[in-house]
Amino acid sequence: xxxxxxxxxxxxxxxxxxxxxxxxxxxxxxxxxxxxxxxxxxxxxxxxxxxxxxxxxxxxxxxxxxxxxxxxxxxxxxxxxxxxxxxxxxxxxxxxxxxxxxxxxxxxxxxxxxxxxxxxxxxxxxxxxxxxxxxxxxxxxxxxxxxxxxxxxxxxxxxxxxxxxxxxxxxxxxxxxxxxxxxxxxxxxxxxxxxxxxxxxxxxxxxxxxxxxxxxxxxxxxxxxxxxxxxxxxxxxxxxxxxxxxxxxxxxxxxxxxx
Amino acid sequence: xxxxxxxxxxxxxxxxxxxxxxxxxxxxxxxxxxxxxxxxxxxxxxxxxxxxxxxxxxxxxxxxxxxxxxxxxxxxxxxxxxxxxxxxxxxxxxxxxxxxxxxxxxxxxxxxxxxxxxxxxxxxxxxxxxxxxxxxxxxxxxxxxxxxxxxxxxxxxxxxxxxxxxxxxxxxxxxxxxxxxxxxxxxxxxxxxxxxxxxxxxxxxxxxxxxxxxxxxxxxxxxxxxxxxxxxxxxxxxxxxxxxxxxxxxxxxxxxxxx
Numbered sequence: 001x002x003x004x005x006x007x008x009x010x011x012x013x014x015x016x017x018x019x020x021x022x023x024x025x026x027x028x029x030x031x032x033x034x035x036x037x038x039x040x041x042x043x044x045x046x047x048x049x050x051x052x053x054x055x056x057x058x059x060x061x062x063x064x065x066x067x068x069x070x071x072x073x074x075x076x077x078x079x080x081x082x083x084x085x086x087x088x089x090x091x092x093x094x095x096x097x098x099x100x101x102x103x104x105x106x107x108x109x110x111x112x113x114x115x116x117x118x119x120x121x122x123x124x125x126x127x128x129x130x131x132x133x134x135x136x137x138x139x140x141x142x143x144x145x146x147x148x149x150x151x152x153x154x155x156x157x158x159x160x161x162x163x164x165x166x167x168x169x170x171x172x173x174x175x176x177x178x179x180x181x182x183x184x185x186x187x188x189x190x191x192x193x194x195x196x197x198x199x200x201x202x203x204x205x206x207x208x209x210x211x212x213x214x215x216x217x218x219x220x221x222x223x224x225x226x227x228x229x230x231x232x233x234x235x236x237x238x239x240x241x242x243x244x245x246x247x248x249x250x251x252x253x254x255x256x257x258x259x
Numbered sequence: 260x261x262x263x264x265x266x267x268x269x270x271x272x273x274x275x276x277x278x279x280x281x282x283x284x285x286x287x288x289x290x291x292x293x294x295x296x297x298x299x300x301x302x303x304x305x306x307x308x309x310x311x312x313x314x315x316x317x318x319x320x321x322x323x324x325x326x327x328x329x330x331x332x333x334x335x336x337x338x339x340x341x342x343x344x345x346x347x348x349x350x351x352x353x354x355x356x357x358x359x360x361x362x363x364x365x366x367x368x369x370x371x372x373x374x375x376x377x378x379x380x381x382x383x384x385x386x387x388x389x390x391x392x393x394x395x396x397x398x399x400x401x402x403x404x405x406x407x408x409x410x411x412x413x414x415x416x417x418x419x420x421x422x423x424x425x426x427x428x429x430x431x432x433x434x435x436x437x438x439x440x441x442x443x444x445x446x447x448x449x450x451x452x453x454x455x456x457x458x459x460x461x462x463x464x465x466x467x468x469x470x471x472x473x474x475x476x477x478x479x480x481x482x483x484x485x486x487x488x489x490x491x492x493x494x495x496x497x498x499x500x501x502x503x504x505x506x507x508x509x510x511x512x513x514x515x516x517x518x
Binding site: 108109110111112138139140142143145146147149150171174175178179 | 368
């Protein structure tokens with residue numbers, strides 16, 4: 001029986017199977033997963049385990065590392081929603097859209113600050129949470145749709161989308177499906193969620209390289225719009241050799257889709 | 260030059276004029292205000308000053324004390340919104356309305372939890388903030404109105420109101436005025452705000468008696484639906500003599516409206 005200390009300070013029974021499962025789900029073979037488990041089993045907190053696993057993966061299987069830490073990496077994009085909006089705009093641009101951020105658009109009854117204006121005809125609201133375990137819910141769906149109603153009365157719009165880095169509540173999904181509000185979030189829509197779109201576009205947040213690039217340098221890069229590992233390559237940003245090498249692997253790897 | 264330590268730990272220049280002004284605005288005469296200022300001028304933090312002023316007033320001018328500490332007393336009703344909703348329901352009942360709290364009502368596209376259902380034809384959303392300096396804004400106004408739209412498609416409704424213990428942002432006011440969403444908050448509508456309705460109904464939150472009733476006893480009373488000083492009298496609740504005496508004064512005092 002081995003206990004780990006969680007971020008909350010509580011203790012949790014160490015669960016080797018759980019670690020192995022999350023590694024295999026991230027695309028690692030069982031043998032390598034077992035090796036990693038062995039390497040990290042001297043560590044005391046869940047956070048330390050997670051970080052150690054991530055560092056080993058970054059050296060050995062960068063694309064697994066990126067997938068394994070994706071959710072966490074998005075959280076670390078910023079304490080505020082700003083980098084997430086820029087990141088989402090960039091992701092949409094890579095998928096062929098024209099995207100403007102932070103546009104002020106007059107509706108019938110007030111002026112709205114629109115996070116994303118897509119192809120000049122779709123408005124997008126970004127809801128960013130930098131804590132785990134939070135759902136984006138009915139209220140966010142309702143105010144996003146109300147914005148759409150208000151603007152549509154004075155200007156042509158083709159659609160509206162609510163984007164988040166978390167999951168959606170069942171109520172938000174029910175409401176949105178009924179009114180035709182599009183949703184994009186963690187594992188939603190099923191099989192076409194944010195995590196899938198990120199992998200397909202090889203747009204891993206630059207924060208997946210945390211540990212290979214100093215934190216203050218990452219913060220600086222994000223500030224100047226270098227938000228993904230793909231940006232690092234295409235904009236030929238000078239970072240350390242190891243970071244660049246991993247970014248290249250992530251850029252060039254053939255997609256190895258996992259179920 | 261005298262500095263006070265604020266709640267934030269920062270220092271603020273002590274401003275005797277500011278204290279006198281807030282006392283006079285609460286309905287105290289200038290002479291008594293000056294006496295109080297003198298009594299409290301040995302104290303070190305703004306919070307201690309405020310508490311000392313409140314305690315002196317409770318002994319000498321309970322109705323001024325209640326008014327002086329009203330905003331703070333509402334904040335202290337609870338860390339969650341629950342007691343505020345019960346308090347608002349009670350306030351509306353005292354004004355002749357039938358009010359149900361926490362009703363689940365089916366709209367066209369989802370089921371809504373309605374904080375207040377007034378006379379079976381008006382829905383009310385309560386937005387409670389337990390920190391100072393926060394505005395209730397456009398997003399709250401938009402989701403409240405969207406709820407109304409969704410329900411109105413399947414059930415007759417006469418109106419919708421958003422109630423808060425804070426101020427409203429200019430955008431919330433602009434949006435709401437245009438769509439006919441009613442607002443009730445701190446000093447809004449002007450001259451008819453929450454603070455005025457509370458005074459007129461002599462429905463001071465029980466937390467204005469903080470210091471005269473032990474905190475855990477107040478928490479217990481709130482839990483059992485005794486949310487105002489008026490409840491204390493009408494439900495003949497047994498609390499200490501001093502608290503009861505003040506509650507009686509607040510119950511019986513002729514309204515002495517201040518500008």
